[in-house]
Amino acid sequence: MRPTCEDLDEVHQLYADPGVWExxxxxxxxxxxxxAEHLRREQHSWDEVGLGSWIARTPAPDxxxxxxxxxxxxxxxxxxxxxxxRLARHAWGHGYAQEIIAAAQVAAAQVHPDLPVTAYLLEHNVGSKRAAERAGLHLVWRGVDVGNPDPSAVRLVYADRTLDDALLDVLVQRE
Structure with missing residues (x-):
């Protein structure tokens, strides 16, 4: 489901949980x-581009x-x-990340198939690395994470295709 302002309390609880920001x-x-600003950006993405993030929930009859x-x-x-x-801790290890990624890849291919699909993650996030690789993405860049308050942070960029240097420069904010 597309995010709405009614999702604010639950999404804030998720985004305020230190455990999901490890x-x-x-x-x-x-x-x-x-x-609230994050949800506004997501709503804007849907309105302007036709795609953004979804609110993922367990199925419920009522x-x-x-x-x-x-x-x-x-x-x-x-x-x-x-x-x-960003998954709630109780949802880790149940395949939800792969479901979200698979749906996002299909949607991206429908909205703008000419654009590469990437995953932009930190090297020490082993779960996200595995998820990107399971989704068929390949490592295309490894380097300093510009703007990260941790100077030792290493950023990885995975993609579904080869990316040229100009595109990588923009994605990783190289000058």
Whole structure:
């Protein structure tokens, strides 16, 4: 489901959980305004590009079901799709990441098939590396994570195809 303002409380609870930000703790949401802005950006992505992140829930016969996480595909710098997800800790290890990634790849191919699909992750995030590789993405870049408060952080870029240097420069903010 597309995110709406009604999702704010649950999504904020997810994004404020330090356990789901183990790989990049400085991005954890401290207040609801951060989460509200994130949801506005997701809604804008859907309105402007026709794709963004979904609210993922467990199936339920009567109602919306339990929040599993948020994930999907967003347009990055207008030149590539970026797969991403944030799952509640209770949802880890149940295949939800792969379901979100598979749906996002299909949707990206329908909306803009000419754009590469990428995954932009930190090297120490082994779960995300495995998920990207299971999705058929290949490592295309490894280097310093520009803007990360941890100077030792290493950024990995996975993609579904070869990326030229100009595109990589934009994606990894090389000058």
């Amino acid at each position: 790989h990049f703790p400085s991005l954890r949401h401290i207040d609801r305004a951060q989460t 109602g919306p079901g339990e929040l599993v996480g948020v994930g999907g595909c967003n347009l990055r710098s207008g030149i590539a799709w970026n797969l991403g997800y």
